[in-house]
Amino acid sequence: MNPNVTTPDEPVKDSAQRRKARRMLILLFVVCAAPAVAAYLMYYVFRPQGGTSAYGQLIEPQRPIPAGLMVRDESGQPVPLAHMKGKWLMLSVDTAACDEKCVNKLYYMRQIRVLQGTERTRVETLWLITDGAPVPARIHEAYEETSELRADPVALAAWLPTQAGTGVRDHIYLVDPLGNLMMAFPKDPEPGKIKSDLARLLKWSGTG
Known part of the structure; x- marks a missing residue:
């Protein structure tokens, strides 16, 4: 078989690898951004239910x-x-x-x-x-x-x-x-x- 010939399975594998890489990047972003997200929630979700402010x-x-x-x-x-x-x-x-x-x-x-x-x-x-x-x-x-x-x-x-x-x-x-x-x-x-x-x-x- 010619090594330069792409088999039908290769595009599927490449697509799966790209999706996996994107998921890893998203997970890394979430971990790094967690402190900033927590601060945002503290500012804007901090007010308890019922309209009572801090x-x-x-x-x-x-x-x-x-x-x-x-x-x-x-x-x-x-x-x-x-x-x-x-x-x-x-x-x-x-x-x-x-x-x-x-x-x-x-x-x-x-x-x-x-x-x-x-x-x-x-x-x-x-x-x-x-x-x-x-x-x-x-x-x-x-x-x-x-x-x-x-x-x-x-x-x-x-x-x-x-x-x-x-x-x-x-x-x-x-x-x-x-x-x-x-x-x-x-x-x-x-x-x-x-x-x-x-x-x-x-x-x-x-x-x-």
Whole structure:
């Protein structure tokens, strides 16, 4: 038989191989796109049935952590804040003096995280300190599980949205594991409602 002659079975085999290759490409795309798809679902499917919206203000369009937003850790080393993505981040912005409202936010974040039970390991609490003053020892000791990071207030103001009559120090913010700013909670928040929002997100999302 002439080796250059195509048999009737060969087109069928070639077609099957092409279909198999396409399926593999589609599967690879789905796996790679899964985190982005999860984030989309969290934004647009997150609202529970019955028309009840989330307590926190959903941030649309997405605001990823700016690549150039640097913070200093507790050892004074500069690191990009974006390097902390991978978990759900609850953020509070304030000065090191930390007045009563600041302490309340730190307390709320700690308790909200603890009340997530076994899911709490998926959540990190961050205090973004906007000056160089020392943190009072009593506050540092009370909230030692909250990371204290020094950040430029101008850079934070450019990234974090506020509501009418408020500033960045009035809110608790939530960042998703992909590094996108997702929610801003109201001034003087109801911690039980923040807990419910976060619990629902952790339930629906496989990321973080």
